[in-house]
Amino acid sequence: MNRVLHLHNLVFLLTFSLLGCHPLYGQQKRYTFEKGLMGSPFKLVFYAPGDSIAQLAAQRAFARVEKLNEIMSDYRDGSEINLLSASSGSAKWVVVSEDLFDILAISQNISIKTEGAFDATMGPLVQMWRHATRKGIFPTTAEIKEAKEKTGYQKMQMDSTSRSILLTQKGMRLDIGGLGKGYAAEEAIKELKLMGITSAMMDAGGKIVLTDPPPGSKGWKITVSNGSDSLKTMELANLALATSGPTYRFMEYKGVRYSHIVDPKTGIGLLFHVRTTVISPDGTVADALATAFSVAGIAKSKEYLSRFPNSKVWLVEKQNDHIADWNMLE
Structure with missing residues (x-):
């Protein structure tokens, strides 16, 4: 009986010792990382117990944002969202990734609740206005009318069962710049939480996601x-x-x-x-x-x-x- 009790105590002490030495149980230090992503500076601040886990956490967070940018960027010809836009007017339902379907579903929900004040189908107008801003040339009435005819969140249909999307009118172009950075910041924070980091701030070009306060505040x-x-x-x-x-x-x-x-x-x-x-x-x-x-x-x-x-x-x-x-x- 004494030998069994002694063995149990040894296992308990060994387990306690290992937990105490685990990096997540050490003293929390403040770390700051910055990287240019999605056309904006992304600033990541969090508290972690050591340099190695901090470096790995930052790498994973930024890698997640880069992956989302490959999916959602309207600047990249081969991005998933641009390939979806290219299918507009073809009468074809296109199966998309979970990330793209998720962000477009959020967009549609907000479009409905704001009566179109927010609209992910604004791509033709956004492209026209970007060009006008760069060149300093105001678009003509005809150009504005033509771009407006290709927009409208009602022209995007979604099927959650098959995770597919139909863009009903030719020439549509999706643009989720109005919520993409906020979504990316949320996803980056999720990567930190998976590593046990609970006190963090991600500033994605003015779109900020916060978790628990810094230690002692x-x-x-x-x-x-x-x-x-x-x-x-x-x-x-x-x-x-x-x-x-x-x-x-x-x-x-x-x-x-x-x-x-x-x-x-x-x-x-x-x-x-x-x-x-x-x-x-x-x-x-x-x-x-x-x-x-x-x-x-x-x-x-x-x-x-x-x-x-x-x-x-x-x-x-x-x-x-x-x-x-x-x-x-x-």
Whole structure:
């Protein structure tokens, strides 16, 4: 009996010793990694017990984003989303990857709830507006009309049973730039969680996903702006935040500044948008709503927000000659 008890104690002590030496049980250090992905800087900050696990975690997180970019990039001719767009008008249902189906399903859900203020079929208009912005040449009425005729989320049909998609009209082009970075940030964070890292922040070009607070603090300190002189610093954890505004990306034509965000109704860049910040439980939703609320404006966004529980918004826009400020983050 004593020999059995002695052996049990040895096994317990050995197990306890191994657990104590495991890297996940060591002292947590802060690590920061940055990489250019999806046309934006991706900044990853997290707490881990050592250099080796931190390096591996960062590699896996960035590799996941790179894989998603291969699927979702509208800049790459051979990307899965561009191949899907090429099938438009063929009457063929196309089986797609789980990732592409998932993000398009989220997009369609948000499109319905925002009455098309967010729309993944905006590709023809986005392409036209990008070209106009680069060249400084305003698109013609005919060009806008032609591009608009190829858009509309109702023209994309989805079958969850076969995981397939049908684009009903020829010339359609999908563009998920309005929620792709938020989705990628969420997926990168999942890779860290699989490695036992629970305190992390991924900033994907202003689309931020946060998990548990840094050790010894109440939350991650995040500062947001109204687009001019008003700043707000918050301590946040286990949620996502996205900010959108024409501060750096815009087109100026005949003394008028147009946003890089295209209005589905007019087919051109927004005229009255200043800055939108959205806080949501999910990074993909936060990213998409930052675009949708920018397009919809304050009055409509107040209506749409009721369809997204636990989301908050700070929306600033020009109304006539003054600035309107709707701030739920105070």
